[in-house]
Structures are given as structure tokens and as C-alpha cells.
Amino acid sequence: MLRVAGHSMAAAIAVSLLHDDNPWWLLAAWLVLVALAVFNTVKIEHRLSNIDSRVMTRSEFTGHARAIAMMAALWSLPMLGLFTFGDEGDHHAMWTVLAMLAAGSAANMAQAPISSLVWASVCGLASAISFVISGEPLLAMSSLAFSAIIIVGSVSTARTFLIARIAEAGAAEKDEVVSLLLREFEENEADWLWQVDPQGRIRAASPRFAFALGLDPKQAEGQRLIELVAGERWQAGTLPPSLHELAERLKRRESFSNLTVQAEFASGRRWWELSGTPAFDDSGRFTGFRGVGSDVTEQRESSEKIAWLARYDTLTGLPNRLMLTESVNEALRYSAQWKARCAFLMIDLDRFKSVNDSLGHHIGDKLLAQVAQRLQQVIGPNEQVGRLGGDEFAVVVRDASRASYVADLAQAIIAAIAAPYSVDNHTLYIGASIGSALGPRDGSNVETLMRNADLALYRAKDEGGNAHARFEPTLHANAEERLKLEASLRHAIGKQELELAFQPVVNTRSEHVVSFEALLRWNSKDHGFVSPAKFIPLAEDTRLIVPIGEWVLREACREAMTWPNAIRVAVNVSGEQLLEPNFASTVVRALADTGLPSHRLEVEVTESVFLRDGRTARQTLEEILALGCSIALDDFGTGYSSLGYLRTLRFSTIKVDRSFVQGAAQNNAESLAIINAVVAMANSLEMSTTAEGVEDAAQAAMIRDLGCTKIQGYYFGRPMPALEARSLVVKRRNIAAA
Structure with missing residues (x-):
């Protein structure tokens, strides 16, 4: 529309200059041609209105340049003699009109420099020729100079416009990329973007940030960040230290990174990790804070749980x-x-x-x-x-x-x-x-x-x-003694300090020796004779009982081979030994190495072996029974007595503890009842009973009357060395033969 208005005004001026000296029909024809040329140019430029969003084709460029050239040529006709000027003033005025159109075209069509170039070239050349013909070379040169200025200015303006458009396009592209990245960041990450104004009020709340606050973006807009995060504590005035630190950072306009903040909401306590930096406008005025945040509640709770588990x-x-x-x-x-x-x-x-x-x-x-x-x-x-x-x-x-x-x-x-x-x-x-x-x-x-x-x-x-x-302080001496005993016990087998003693077990009726119980003794070169009550628990605590027990088993079987075939040997086995993998194989090796028949070996265990790992102990004893050995239950009634294992395992003997024998000898009713119960139970289960701790003839007679099968105690023999045990067997065998 500006082009049409400008050309209309220029045409009116031209008509006022030419109508007195030229026929009306010529002037009218020229005006019609100019109008058609202007209409054609406007039509072409209308089709190019969306040229900013696409690329101009070669044909469009050529058509536009041709239309401008045609319009410029029509306007140049009055200067080239088509019309007669009344005087030099009208001639100069017409040139002024053309110069104004050229300047207007250059100012209005900066984004299309071809219009200005073509217009200035055609009209400037025509005006220069006109002034040369009229004998005014100075004006001709001025006309060319003016046209050159218009051309240079148009090119410079077009370059500036082009640079600005390129920069604008780059900035728009950057904005689009940043927006895309921020949108993707918020959609695909647990983090969010946040912004506050200089007063700490939320602005431009992103959907994810508003969700973290438990609000809609519109509800969050304009509210104070600290107040929302503090929750009910804001009214109480008891802000946690983390919120105090956040408020101080915002107040001092200091950047911060990975600041952990305790947030209170209706849904419960949350932990946020915030990073922010102050923002300033082009004039350096503080405009607030912007940054990113994330909910680290799960990580915080995991860290706290790990710290709790550590302590x-x-x-x-x-x-x-x-x-x-x-x-x-x-x-x-x-x-x-x-x-x-x-x-x-x-x-x-x-x-x-x-x-x-x-x-x-x-x-x-x-x-x-x-x-x-x-x-x-x-x-x-x-x-x-x-x-x-x-x-x-x-x-x-x-x-x-x-x-x-x-x-x-x-x-x-x-x-x-x-x-x-x-x-x-x-x-x-x-x-x-x-x-x-x-x-x-x-x-x-x-x-x-x-x-x-x-x-x-x-x-x-x-x-x-x-x-x-x-x-x-004496406990240190005991501990040191224990350490020394342990060190010596580790080398007792190698130094041949261990030996076996054998205590006879006799038949209650015939008083013939039916077996010997092998008892371990330790005569240390460093500590002298050490009581079994002292070193046996030490061996069990240190698990030295396993190699020592294997040695005892082998030596007892070897000594039993020197006795008559009817006499058995009983070996005490610790719970530590029974829990050893393949303990049954140890028994097999001892029997194989010594040649002792399996039925002559009796393994003695206490009730305690079933308390630690009853399943493993029962399985091991069943394997020993399968070899043909017999099993005796020692110290029955003194521990955690249970009839369950008596039902599932085929014990050959139940040994009555010496405490009950001594109690019965003193007419203790409870002891007598326990012995009677054990004997009755053993008879019903087809097991023999051995009474321990019989010290005189009266006790032996009492035990015989109570129905026990076998007797063991000082009355029939104290624990004795192997040679004495052999002599006792031979002596009793000779007496029996006589």
C-alpha cells in the first residue's frame, strides 16, 4: 500500500507539471501504463509476502526485477522527451520526483535490494541522459552520483538487514533448542527448573516444579518459595537449619550448588537438592534467582538407613x-x-x-x-x-x-x-x-x-x-596360663605327652569285666600333670579336640586288640567331633588300621551333642551304627533330657550319672526314682544300663538290686595304665578258669 500511495502522489505531481504543455490523451495513456506497472509490481510482491519462510526461486527473482525495470522505464519516459516541459524548473522538478521515488524505494524495500538497484539504475541513467541533452552536464553528474549513493546505500542496508535476520534466526533457533532441551529435561528427568523474583516469590513455575510443591502451576505462581517449602513450620517459626541456609543464600544473592533442603508438605517430609544462581538484566539490575532442583528423599533415606545399619x-x-x-x-x-x-x-x-x-x-x-x-x-x-x-x-x-x-x-x-x-x-x-x-x-x-x-x-x-x-589382675595370669596351655596342647601329640587310662566296667551279676572306658590323660613336660577337667574344655574351645580325639580313637582300638575278644572298649566322642564332616570315615580308618572288629567299639556321647546340631549328630551316629559299632548315652538325666532321640536312635547303653548313684546311696528319694525310671525305660527299649561312681560293696549291692546291667567305679577299679588293664583282664580270666 505504501508503494501505491507513493506512486499516486508522484503521478499527481507529474500531472501538475505536464498538463499545461502536453495533450491530455498522451498524459492519460502514460498514467494508465504507470498504474498497470505499479499494479503488476504490487501483485508480484504480494506473492512474495511469505518469502521469509521459504527460498525465492530464480523465476520469481527475474519476474520481480523485470516488473521494477518496466515501472522505472515508464517513469523515465518524461525525462527522455516523451513529454514537453514548460521550462527548466519543470524539468528539474520531474527529476526531483524520480529521485524521491528512488529514495522511497530504497527506504521501503531494504529487504529486497534488487528493487532499489534496478530503480536507481534505470531512473538515474535516464535522468543523466536527459540533462546531457538539455545541456546541463553538472546536473547529469549529480543525477549519476545520487543514483550511485542510492545503490551503495541500498546494498549496505540490505547487508545489515541480512545480518540482522541471520542473527535473529540464530537466536530463534537457539531459543527453540534451549526450549526443546528444557522440555526434554523436565519430561525425562526427576529434576525440575525453578525461578524466583527478587522478593523470593515463584515465577514461571514449571509443571514438574509445581508438582513437587503439590500445587498447580497457577497456584504456585507468586508465592514465597521458603514459605511453601517450610510448611507448618513457617507459622511456628521453627525452620530447619537447611532452610535458614537457603534463605541466607537468597538474601545475599550468592550462587549455591547441591544444597540439601528439608521440605515439609502435607504428604510428609521430603528432601530436596537445589542449585541456583542470581539473575541480572542487561542493565545489571537483580531480577531474582533461577536454578534446578531434584527430590533426593529416597537417596537420603537410603543413606540414613545405611548409616543406621552401620551403628x-x-x-x-x-x-x-x-x-x-x-x-x-x-x-x-x-x-x-x-x-x-x-x-x-x-x-x-x-x-x-x-x-x-x-x-x-x-x-x-x-x-x-x-x-x-x-x-x-x-x-x-x-x-x-x-x-x-x-x-x-x-x-x-x-x-x-x-x-x-x-x-x-x-x-x-x-x-x-x-x-x-x-x-x-x-x-x-x-x-x-x-x-x-x-x-x-x-x-x-x-x-x-x-x-x-x-x-x-x-x-x-x-x-x-x-x-x-x-x-x-589375677585374671590376666589365668588368661596367660590358658594361652600357654593351648600352645603346649597343640604339640602334645607330637611330643607323645598324651596317654590313655582305662577304667573297667563289670557285669552286675558276675562282676566280670565286659569293657573298658578309655580316658585321656596329659602329662605335660612344661606344666606337669594337667587335669582333664582343665584341658578337655580348652581342647573343645580351640577345636584341638578333633585331632586329639582321632588319636584317642586309634590308640584305644589298638590297645583293645590285646584284650580277649569278648571285651569292648568305650571311647568318649565330643560334639565337635560329631559335627566334623566324614567323622564316620575316621572311625572306619581307626578300625581298619588296628584290625579291631566294629562290634567291640562303643562310642560314648552326652546329651549335649543333640543340642547344637541334632540333625547332623543323629546322621553321624546312624552311620556309626551302620558300621556295627554300639553307642552309649553318657550322663543321662543331667542335661536337656529328651526321649525323642531315644526313640529314633538304637543306643546300646544308658549310663546313669554318678550324682544319682551317690544320692541313692544316701537314700535320696529323687535319685532312687530317677534310677528306677531309667532302668525301666532301658529294659523296655532293650538297652543296658551302666551305673557310674560305685565306690563300695554296699553301693554295688544297691545298684544290683535296682536292676542296672553294668557297674563302673572305684570299687572295681580306678582308671589304670594300659599294662595294668591287660593284667587285670588276664587275672580275672585265670580266676574264672580256675
Whole structure:
């Protein structure tokens, strides 16, 4: 429309200049041609209105240039003599009209420089020729110069326009790429974008950020970020430290990265990780903050759970060994600072192993959880209780300056644990042995204090359990002696320090020797004669009982080969041996190496072997029975007696413990009842019975009257060396023959 208006005004001026000196029909024809040329040009440019979004073809470029050239040529006709000018003023005025059209075209068509170039070239050349013909060379040169200026200006303007369009297109492309990336970031990641104004109010809330806030984007717009994240704490004025730090960063306009913030919402507590940087406009004015955030609640909870698992016991919820160690260290530091005393109590449950082995780990775990609850009820704010592992617990006392404090606490713990437990319809009874050490008297560091409490615990268990023992310096001597004994015991077989003694077992009626029980003795070169009550438990604790037991089995079978065929040898087998893989193969090797028939070997076990791993023990004993050996159940009635294994295993003999024999000799009704019950049960199961600990003729007669099958005790012979056992067999055989 600007082109049409400009050409209309120029045509009106031209008509006013030419109408007096030229025929009207010529002027009218020229105006019609100019109008048609302008219409054609406008029509072509209308078709090129969308050229910004596509590429101009060669034919379109040529057609547009041709239309401009035609229009310029029509406007140049008055200057080239088609019309007569009244005077030089009209001639100059017409040139001015053409110059104005050229300038207007250059200003209006900067994006299409071809229009200006063609128009200025055609009209400028025509005007120069016209001025040369009229004898005005100066104006001709001015006309060419003006046309050159128009051409150069048009090219320069077109270049500037082109650069601006290219930059605009690049910026638009960048904006599109950034928008695409941000959209993809929010759609495919758990993170979100956030923005706040200088007052900390949310603006341009993204959908994902609004979702994290639990709001719609429109609801979140304009609300204070800190207030939304603080939740109910905002009104209470109790902001967590993380929100205080976020507020300070926003206030000081400081950039921050990976700031963990505690957020409170109606749905619960969440943890956010925010990064942000201050934003400024072109004039350097602060416009707010923008950044990214993500919900790290799951990662935070996982980290907290890992940290909890590292310091607490999962079964009982009590502090574990690591945390207890830290507590002991803190208690020692407190004692050193205030010249006070602290204490460490180590607790071991008595008879828990029997419960665990007989009823299963599931019941055992529930029992441990109840023990933990009772311990927590006993201790006060001055103590911390924890679980060391297995059935061992510990208590750290921060201030134990009062003399009887530790003893009173230990007795309270023993009483609490001794009360009956109800676990899955089972009524259970256990006890507790406690060893205590005072710091810094009994240890100025964690390791020493805990070790000394452990030594005191060993003493409490050695005294029968269900007791409290304090650490004493002599316990170190006992521990050192134990270590020395262990070192010597490891080399006892190689140094030939072990030997066997044999105690006879006789028939109750005939009093003939029917078997010998092999008993282990240790005469150490370093320690002298060591009691079996001392070194046998040590061998079991250190598992030295396995190689020692194998040696005993082999030597007992070898010695039995020197006796008459009717006499058996009985060998005690520890639970540690029965739990060894392929123990039956050890028995086979001993019989094969010595040539002893399997029916002459009797394996003696106690009830305790069924408490640790009854299934494995029963399977091993069944394999031994399959070899043809017999099995005797020793110390029946003194432990966790169960008739279940009597029903499933074919024991050859049940041995009545010496305590019942001595009780019966003193007319103890309970002992007499137990012996009668054992004899009756053994007879019904076709088993023999052996009474241990018979020391005189009266006891022998009593046992005979009670119906026991065999007798063992000092009355018929003490444990004797192998040579004496052989002599006894020969002597009794000769007496019988006579």
C-alpha cells in the first residue's frame, strides 16, 4: 500500500507539471501504463509476502526485477522527451520526483535490494541522459552520483538487514533448542527448573516444579518459595537449619550448588537438592534467582538407613559393637576429664544355645529381641546398652563412681533376664553371666577395658553362670596360663605327652569285666600333670579336640586288640567331633588300621551333642551304627533330657550319672526314682544300663538290686595304665578258669 500511495502522489505531481504543455490523451495513456506497472509490481510482491519462510526461486527473482525495470522505464519516459516541459524548473522538478521515488524505494524495500538497484539504475541513467541533452552536464553528474549513493546505500542496508535476520534466526533457533532441551529435561528427568523474583516469590513455575510443591502451576505462581517449602513450620517459626541456609543464600544473592533442603508438605517430609544462581538484566539490575532442583528423599533415606545399619543391630535395634566402642571411648574421655570412673559390662546369655539349637533360630531371634527390651527397661540415662553379636550384650556406664553401682546394676540385669519368657507358646528360661571392668583403673583405652571385661565374663561362666564377676589382675595370669596351655596342647601329640587310662566296667551279676572306658590323660613336660577337667574344655574351645580325639580313637582300638575278644572298649566322642564332616570315615580308618572288629567299639556321647546340631549328630551316629559299632548315652538325666532321640536312635547303653548313684546311696528319694525310671525305660527299649561312681560293696549291692546291667567305679577299679588293664583282664580270666 505504501508503494501505491507513493506512486499516486508522484503521478499527481507529474500531472501538475505536464498538463499545461502536453495533450491530455498522451498524459492519460502514460498514467494508465504507470498504474498497470505499479499494479503488476504490487501483485508480484504480494506473492512474495511469505518469502521469509521459504527460498525465492530464480523465476520469481527475474519476474520481480523485470516488473521494477518496466515501472522505472515508464517513469523515465518524461525525462527522455516523451513529454514537453514548460521550462527548466519543470524539468528539474520531474527529476526531483524520480529521485524521491528512488529514495522511497530504497527506504521501503531494504529487504529486497534488487528493487532499489534496478530503480536507481534505470531512473538515474535516464535522468543523466536527459540533462546531457538539455545541456546541463553538472546536473547529469549529480543525477549519476545520487543514483550511485542510492545503490551503495541500498546494498549496505540490505547487508545489515541480512545480518540482522541471520542473527535473529540464530537466536530463534537457539531459543527453540534451549526450549526443546528444557522440555526434554523436565519430561525425562526427576529434576525440575525453578525461578524466583527478587522478593523470593515463584515465577514461571514449571509443571514438574509445581508438582513437587503439590500445587498447580497457577497456584504456585507468586508465592514465597521458603514459605511453601517450610510448611507448618513457617507459622511456628521453627525452620530447619537447611532452610535458614537457603534463605541466607537468597538474601545475599550468592550462587549455591547441591544444597540439601528439608521440605515439609502435607504428604510428609521430603528432601530436596537445589542449585541456583542470581539473575541480572542487561542493565545489571537483580531480577531474582533461577536454578534446578531434584527430590533426593529416597537417596537420603537410603543413606540414613545405611548409616543406621552401620551403628545399630538389625534384630534388636540396639547399638552394635561399633557404636558401643564409640560410647566406651566417650566414657573414658569423660572419666579422664572429671576424674571419675566409668564401667563396661559384658553380658553372655546362659542356656541360650540350647534354646537356639532345640527350637530353632526363629525362636532364638525372638528371644533375643525380648532380652533387648528387658535390658532397655533396666538401664537408665547414665548407661547405654548394645548387642555385640550372637547372644552377647554389653552395657557402657558413663559414671560409675559410686562403689556398689556396677554390682547393683549387674544384679538387676541378671534378675530381669532370669524371669521366664513366652515365645510362640514356649515358656523359656535362660540366665546371664556378666563380667565388668572399671575404667580407667582396669583399662585406659577401649581395647584394654573391653578385653578385661571379657576375662571377667569367662570367670563368671566358669563359676557356673548366672553370676557377676569383676575384673581382677589375677585374671590376666589365668588368661596367660590358658594361652600357654593351648600352645603346649597343640604339640602334645607330637611330643607323645598324651596317654590313655582305662577304667573297667563289670557285669552286675558276675562282676566280670565286659569293657573298658578309655580316658585321656596329659602329662605335660612344661606344666606337669594337667587335669582333664582343665584341658578337655580348652581342647573343645580351640577345636584341638578333633585331632586329639582321632588319636584317642586309634590308640584305644589298638590297645583293645590285646584284650580277649569278648571285651569292648568305650571311647568318649565330643560334639565337635560329631559335627566334623566324614567323622564316620575316621572311625572306619581307626578300625581298619588296628584290625579291631566294629562290634567291640562303643562310642560314648552326652546329651549335649543333640543340642547344637541334632540333625547332623543323629546322621553321624546312624552311620556309626551302620558300621556295627554300639553307642552309649553318657550322663543321662543331667542335661536337656529328651526321649525323642531315644526313640529314633538304637543306643546300646544308658549310663546313669554318678550324682544319682551317690544320692541313692544316701537314700535320696529323687535319685532312687530317677534310677528306677531309667532302668525301666532301658529294659523296655532293650538297652543296658551302666551305673557310674560305685565306690563300695554296699553301693554295688544297691545298684544290683535296682536292676542296672553294668557297674563302673572305684570299687572295681580306678582308671589304670594300659599294662595294668591287660593284667587285670588276664587275672580275672585265670580266676574264672580256675
